[in-house]
Amino acid sequence: MSTTEFDLVVIGGGPGGYVAALRAAQLKLSVAVVEANHLGGICLNWGCIPTKALLRASEINHLLHDLGQFGFAADNPRFDFQKVVARSRAVSKQLSGGVAHLLKKAKVPVFDGLAKLSGVSGKKRKIEVTLKDGAKTVLTATNVILATGARARALPGLEPDGKFVWSYREALVPEELPKRLLVIGSGAIGTEFASFYRNMGSEVTLVEVADRILPVEDEEISKLARTAFEKQGMKVLTGAKVGPLKKGASEVSVDIEAGGKTHSLTFDRVISAVGIVGNVENIGLEGTRIVVEKTHIVTDELCRTGESGVYAIGDVAGAPWLAHKASHEAVMCVEAIAGRHVHPIDATKIPGCTYCRPQIASVGYTEAKAKAAGYEVRVGRFPFIGNGKAIAMGEVDGLVKTVFDAKTGELLGAHMIGAEVTEMIQGYVIARSGELTEAELKETVFPHPTISESMHEAVLAAYDGALHF
Incomplete structure (x- = not known):
């Protein structure tokens, strides 16, 4: 049983874990990653990425059966379902390999195995790793980041059986x-x-x-x-x-x-698809001051657990269960470890995206939650049917909705449904992060013709009135 010392050991190689390791390497910290399954985690291998590849195929299938509106015709459009699935897996494999390349380039060692906290040695924490070949090794680190992710919740009578x-x-x-x-x-x-x-x-x-x-x-x-x-x-x-x-x-x-x-x-x-539970089992939490509530590790605003030197990020640390939240927490957490000044993450400034057809994207307060929080609100709406680019694309089913603080003009929230809104929401995220008001947003020039013009019109609609509807 060998021992290797690091400034930081990251348990989990998903979008939280591998990003934490890469940032630590940039900051000249000695860092290692322990991953039990696949680099890239659930997101890259079994979540965000492969589902988007499948959804892209379904969008193409929809268009092939709706060619008439564009003046085209195709006889008996069909697909090979196994090739659709195979492409999705190939995309995941490519990106997982890309993560391995990035870690290798950054000279971050990756241990393929299961890790668990196993006590303290002096000022360093011990992490026991059971490698895939059954061998064991012990790593020691001043700091540990738990990024073990989550798994699907199984309700009684609805447990996945691999068939039905x-x-x-x-x-x-x-x-x-x-x-x-x-x-x-x-x-x-x-x-x-x-x-x-x-x-x-x-x-x-x-x-x-x-x-x-x-x-x-x-x-x-x-x-x-x-x-x-x-x-x-x-x-x-x-x-x-x-x-x-x-x-x-x-x-x-x-x-x-x-x-x-x-x-x-x-x-x-x-x-x-009834929710997820955090992967908190068999990682050595017993006997520590780490608190688990509803299968998730409790942390403070800087991702610190109740155990000194141990942090938790991503899905295992609770909602919102989003890959980009995990990655942002990773950077914040590592920079705090490195002694840099950091800002806690505000969950109301984290966008959420759902890639169904039509797409859905949002950031900040809903109208109901803003009112419940005591805000007097101004609400603007603009439908895609009033947008030239949306009409040209044949994507007229959509809406952009804005929620402002009526007293200060602060953008409290934005909610969108329609084509490409998952790409557009970032404009409102920047506005939320920059604490912009309707004054700045009204003065912002949006390019024409774009669907994003609907975002400008939804701001105008909350105040002076939309120009094109």
Whole structure:
């Protein structure tokens, strides 16, 4: 059993962990990464990236069946489903290899294995690593960052079985396209899978226990999303209770209570997307002062745990469960370790994106939450039907909504649904981060013709009135 000393050991090589290691190397800290599975974590291998590759394929399939509006025609457009899935896996593999290259370039050693905190030696913390070949080694470090991520939550009776009930992993690598699909949970994960499979041709039923889909989004955006999904042929049930699954030889039947009615439905496959739980087991938290609440590690505003020298970032440290939040925490955390002055992250300035069709993006307070927080608000709305670029693209179903503090003019929140909004939201994120008011945003020149002009019009709509609607 050998011992190797570092300034920092990062446990987990996802978008939080590997970014922390790269920043530490830039700051001349000696750093190592321990990763049990794949560099890039869930995001790169089983989440953000492969789902976007699949969704891109479904968008193409949709366009191929909607060529008439552009003056084109194609006889019997079809796809090879296994090639669609294979491309998604190839994209993930390419990017995971890219992370390995970056760490190697930065001279960051990577230990392939399972790590756990195993006590203190002097002023340094010990980390025991069980390598994939069964050998053990001990690393010591002044500081440790826990970036172990999270996994899909399994509800009783809805546990993934690899055949009828899928988690996101099985949903990413199906052997064939299911004809009838039930998606339980309408957060970002459930909604994106529902959108992908519907646009590839599956009959999709989306079920949500809350009274509306996408419950963390602004209520107005949620309603528009439901309208769009139902227009595409998706069945949406909210305020729903899913009964026990009854598995047959080749299908699943289930009773779903919603709207005072019981729907007896049959499906080929079921996707369970009912949240995540933090990976806090078997990492040596026992006997430490680290506190775990609802499967997530409790941290302060600088990602410090209750144990001196131990930090936690990303999904294991709680909401919002977003890769870009993890990466930003990584940089902040490492710079704090290096003695630099840092600013705590404000969750209301972190954007959220859902890559369904139509796309959804938001930052800051919803209208309801702003009012609940005591703000007097001014709200602006601008629909895509008033935007020239959106009309030219054939993407007129969309809306930009802004929420301002009526007293100070501060942009409190922005909420968008429609084509390319996940690319556009960053403009409002910069406005939130820079504490801009309507005065600066009204004076900002937006290029024409772009869909982003809708963002300007939504600001004007909250005050003097939109010009083009």
